[in-house]
Amino acid sequence: MSPKLVPIPSKNMIPERDIDKPPVLECINLGITFGGLKAVEDLNLAIGKTEIVGLIGPNGAGKTTVFNLLTKVYQPTSGAILLNGQDTHNMDTIHINRAGIARTFQNIRLFSNLTVEENVKIGMDSQMHYNMFSGLFRLPGYWKEEKATHQKALELLSIFNMADLANARAGSLPYGAQRRLEIVRALATNPCLLLLDEPAAGMNPSETAELMENIRKIRDTFQIAILLIEHDMNLVMNICEGICVLNFGKVIAKGTPEEIQANPAVIEAYLGKKREA
């Protein structure tokens, strides 16, 4: 039973340069219930080809649940997710990644006993083709592909100034570098949409400034869309072109940073209602 597709009400959020291209992601009446709890309800969202979108909201609003729905960690109980116009209801986490959504995690999830380079190479695993026997007997296919992957991994790491850390153990990296490595690993899967779950959590102001530069750099270099969850309003207001505000699983506001800052519903969700005089 495929859900009926309705016109997207959020088209006005897509920046002008992307308006003629089809959106990379469309959520249509997306929802999930856990028992009686409606964690996410009627989420409608469209993201342009090269747009940076912020997903904000108070704690427990359902932001990470949206990420888990998009990556099929949870199967939505209602609505549909279209990736490049293609319905994703029969895909699982692995296929979603191969179709083009990559993510990072709120609590860092690196392969901490492997080296930085190996972490990035694992991101490229689904793009590699040599089979087990080429690996076991070191056939030419093994050498050729391993060499190409090695070079590609180093290239990717050098974009983020991490090439000299390639042989370090991922678990031994400082916190900021671990966060950066998670992003590099996600980019290694060659996505068209990158989901960042609180990328600035635990960072100091100068690290956050660097992160903002990096997020812009990712969008400009790879020409991909980015959806990010963040509590640091300075970051969100500075780099996001569109913002979606969630509260109790429902979208309460959508628009440009200026519109969101002036929106009384958003202020109420964050600070509470003004007491009547």
Place this chain on the structure above:
Amino acid sequence: MKNIKWSKTTRKNFLTYGLVILAYVVMQILGGAGLVSSSLKGMLVPICAYVVMAVSLNLTVGVMGELSLGHAGFMSVGAFCGTSTAIILQDSISSAPLRLAISLVVAAIFAAIAGFLIGIPVLRLRGDYLAIVTLAFGEIIKSVFNNLYLGVDSRGLHISLLSDRTNLGEGGKLIIGGPMGIGGIQKISTFTAGFVLIIITLVVVFNLVNSRAGRAIMAIRDNRIAAESVGVNVTKYKMMAFVISASLAGAAGALFAMNYSTFVANKFDFNTSILVLVFVVLGGQGNMLGSIIAAAALTILPEALREYADYRMLVYAIILILVMLATNNPKLKSWMDRLKSSHKKVKEVA
């Protein structure tokens, strides 16, 4: 490119190959000079079999990160299938090394099939649950072979369960006799064959670990959710590690069995699985060289302690406890690290 800089793992792998070859050469020279005691000579093939068992279990426990308590089950499958093959081929293939090689390959294939079938339900589980279920499968395999009768005659192979209903014709031969196991085996396992099997095992395991499959398997061990999120096919890679581990154990089982004239299914019980696990834990999870040394040392130790007679196993246990305590001592570890780093500094200065 003359100045190839080998990575740390590559160096360690070559060190492992080197030490195994060295041990083989030394044993051959000592054996040729008549300096090896007959009891040690008799233990060479079992040592080789246990080394292969330890390395293959280390693939499951150390590299894949799942505790398997049924590894002796795969050894058992290999032992019965391999030995049966050798007995069937006894008349048609006269060359013993060739017959042994074919038997080991058949053993590995059957153990791989068993590993695949058992892997389907087992790999859905994780942690303690997986350990318990592998233990159960190990016991099931033991019970099956305790009740399996296999005979051969002019009309072909005959199999029956629970009781001997093979009804062999004239000149037929009962190969597997239920709880009586297999008897009348030609002892065709040799130390050289064991050495070759160890080298093949090391090549398979090292090459697997250093390929995309090995990386993916270790990624799943470190963080399953993250591995899925970057498109790694978790089921496929876990199955790959489990099946390869099982097939190597099967080959080891066949090698082990054909060192004796008779053996029974009860030989490959829970105790054997635990023994191999002890080798792996003592040698260090993920550390193949450690597994090899631990397997060799702990197989020789009970024999070497023969002079303590009744207290033999007590001394064995105490030594085991002391070694475990010593290798996990934080002070000792930091001291070793300091030693390593100062050694490195000296090298850099020089």
